[in-house]
Every structure is written in structure tokens, then in C-alpha cells.
């Protein structure tokens with residue numbers, strides 16, 4: 001980072017002698033970093049510097065209007081859903097919402113059918129007319145017996161059998177992760193349920209909605225506080241030894257923080273191909289998955305998701321990649337073991353709190369990261385309370401067993 005730049009100078013001027021400098025240095029302006037910045041500044045009056053190496057706030061949830069004036073998600077489609085009223089209420093302080101229920105079709109055997117697999121998926125695929133009850137029997141008849149469900153293959157074949165597994169999950173997973181489902185934890189494909197009814201929503205959470213004016217506006221509202229200073233375009237390593245701070249919140253990749261000393265933690269990357277087409281609609285639903293054809297896993301059309309009305313439409317294709325920005329931790333036993341080594345280092349690093357999807361190597365959705373950040377804030381708040389108490393206890397009056405009022 002250019003030490004003559006305006007943002008560097010203004011951050012330095014915030015720490016001139018006579019002022020307190022920064023209480024917190026927060027690395028990353030995604031959900032993890034922004035929630036903690038907001039809480040620490042608003043609730044505890046802390047002076048916070050948020051350092052973000054990208055040109056924008058919001059992390060992977062960042063959205064913007066493209067040259068045609070269509071609201072897009074540069075890092076892939078982000079749909080907000082949660083079962084937690086606390087998390088939804090918290091974010092509602094910074095945005096209004098547009099109710100939205102995501103629907104996904106999978107392109108299989110020349111048809112576009114609902115995924116998660118439901119009653120209509122099976123009936124349309126096989127030209128049947130089963131009832132929900134008959135569908136349960138059908139699944140029972142094709143399901144494979146699995147002693148203990150540990151892998152992403154086990155989860156699916158034990159519910160819907162090998163044929164549907166091959167049609168919907170095997171190819172998609174191999175493409176997305178570069179691994180066979182049998183090499184991934186059960187938790188990965190378990191994200192996608194199986195239904196015997198006609199519910200074709202991708203998520204069934206209690207709260208499903210999109211920020212009315214987009215994610216970036218929501219992040220702007222979170223970070224809009226006189227105690228919060230945001231430095232974009234800056235790797236924290238460029239300023240960490242220059243600007244004074246007391247405690248760090250780190251939301252980047254945990255292995256990078258420790259200079260890869262135990263080796264690289266595998267992260268899966270994506271390449272996004274954005275296109276705008278001169279027609280009002282491109283596809284019938286927000287996302288169409290391509291488990292068995294093409295180099296991409298899915299195409300998402302933003303106007304379905306954002307509700308925007310526009311004569312053109314913008315879509316994004318996702319091409320999985322081994323190299324590139326880290327987007328997904330890869331849930332499998334050997335990676336969990338390597339992460340545990342980094343976690344032990346993180347636990348031993350007292351003046352740094354690790355929060356977020358990359359820093360804790362967890363395949364978390366946005367709401368889970370918000371929940372994790374709010375929980376971290378509670379622990380930090382307790383620390384502040386304990387320190388204040390210890391300060392009082394250490395005073396001569398407290399040592400004498402008297403409160404100031406009694407003195």
C-alpha cells in the first residue's frame with residue numbers, strides 16, 4: 001500500500017499523539033469483520049480500523065450495479081436465509097428486506113426438474129404419477145443400506161439410491177470439488193435435502209429474504225459510525241506494524257495468517273463468467289444446475305433473486321477451480337486434521353480473534369458467520385467487563401475492601 005495515499009494518511013492522523021490510536025484492527029470487511037466492527041464501535045465505543053485488501057466492502061457478499069444498471073453479485077449468487085430470529089433482527093437494523101424464496105432446477109436427462117429432489121422430480125423424470133406415500137415406498141425400495149453415514153456419497157445413496165445419486169450428485173460434486181463424493185464429509189451433500197412432497201424451494205428456513213437495496217448498502221449502514229475507519233485496497237500486513245492497535249480480529253484464511261507453516265489448507269475456488277443478454281428473462285428460475293454437462297456447475301440469473309425489473313438480464317456461470325481466490329473450505333477428515341493444528345496456533349495467539357468462513361475453516365452460510373461473529377463479540381464484551389472489574393479490584397480502595405462511596 002502506498003504510504004503517501006490519502007487513506008493511509010487519514011488512518012495515521014487518527015492515531016496522532018494525544019489520541020488513543022485504534023483499539024481494534026479488523027482484517028476483512030465481509031460479514032465477520034463488519035459485524036464485529038459495528039458491535040465494537042456502537043456497543044463498546046471502541047475505535048476500530050477495518051482493513052480490506054479488495055477495492056470494496058462486503059467480502060464475497062458484495063453486490064454492485066453493472067454497466068447496464070443491473071444489480072449483480074460479482075462473487076456468485078448470495079441468497080439470505082436463516083432460522084434465527086436474533087440474526088435476522090440484528091441485520092434488520094441495517095436494511096429493509098424483499099421476501100424471496102429461491103428455486104433451483106437441475107438439467108438432467110434433457111429435462112429441467114426441481115432440485116432438491118421432490119415428488120415432481122421423480123414423477124417427471126420417470127413419467128410416473130406417484131403420491132407422496134408411494135414416493136416414500138419408492139425411496140425405500142431404491143435406497144442402499146449404509147452401515148454408518150460418513151461420506152457425501154453415503155448420505156445420498158442411503159436416501160434415494162444409486163441411480164438418482166448418479167444423475168444429480170455424483171457429477172456435480174466431482175465438478176465442484178474435484179473430488180468424488182466418497183472423499184467428502186457427509187455434511188457437504190447433506191446441505192441438499194430429499195423431499196416426498198411438492199415443495200420446490202431450495203431452502204425451508206423461517207426467514208428468507210434479500211436486502212431491499214442490496215448487500216453493499218447494508219454493509220455501508222453497518223460500517224457508518226464515527227469510530228469506524230475503513231481502509232480499502234490494503235493488505236493488513238502492510239500496516240500491521242505501522243499503525244498502533246490493541247487487539248486484532250482476523251477473517252482471512254487461517255493458514256495464510258501463520259505463513260502456511262504446516263502447509264496449505266485446501267480451499268476450492270471458482271471462476272465467475274458474467275454475461276448480460278438483451279432479453280427480459282434467461283431462464284425460468286434463479287438458478288439452473290448442470291450436474292452432468294459443461295464445465296460450469298450452475299447458471300444464476302440475478303433479476304429473479306433481486307426482483308429488479310429491467311429490459312435486459314444478467315447471469316453468472318460458475319466454473320470450479322483448484323487455484324484462485326479461496327471460496328470454499330473442503331470438508332474432509334485430512335483437512336480437518338490440518339485445520340486443528342492451525343486452530344491450536346490460533347487459540348494460543350491471545351491478541352487475535354479468528355472469525356469467519358476462511359479463518360475458522362467452516363463451510364458456513366452468511367447467517368452462520370453473523371451468528372459466529374455475534375458470539376465472538378459477546379466473549380470480547382465479557383473480556384472488557386472482566387478487565388474493568390480487575391481494574392476496579394486493583395485500585396487501592398478496592399484492595400482495602402471499600403467502594404469509593406464508602407471511602
Ligand code: FAD
Nearest residue numbers: 028030031032053059060076078079236252356357365366
Ligand atoms: P469473506 O466474505 O470472504 O470476507 C473476508 C474478507 O477478508 C475478504 O473481503 C477478503 O478480501 C479479506 N481479506 C482476506 N485476507 C486479507 C488480508 N491479508 N488483508 C486484508 N483483507 C483480507 N451464503 C449464504 O448464506 N447464502 C448463499 O446463497 C451463499 N452463496 C454463496 C455463493 C458462493 C459462490 C460463495 C463462494 C459463497 C456463498 N455463500 C452463501 C457463503 C458466504 O459468501 C459466506 O458465508 C460469507 O460471505 C463469509 O463471510 P466472511 O466475512 O467470513 O468472509
Ligand code: UDP
Nearest residue numbers: 106115168169172173176188189191192289
Ligand atoms: N450438490 C449436488 N448437486 C446439486 C446441488 C448440490 O451434487 O444439484 C452437492 C454438491 O456437492 C454441492 C453441495 O451439494 O457442492 C452443496 O450444494 P449447495 O447448493 O449448498 O452449494 P453452494 O451454494 O454452497 O455452492
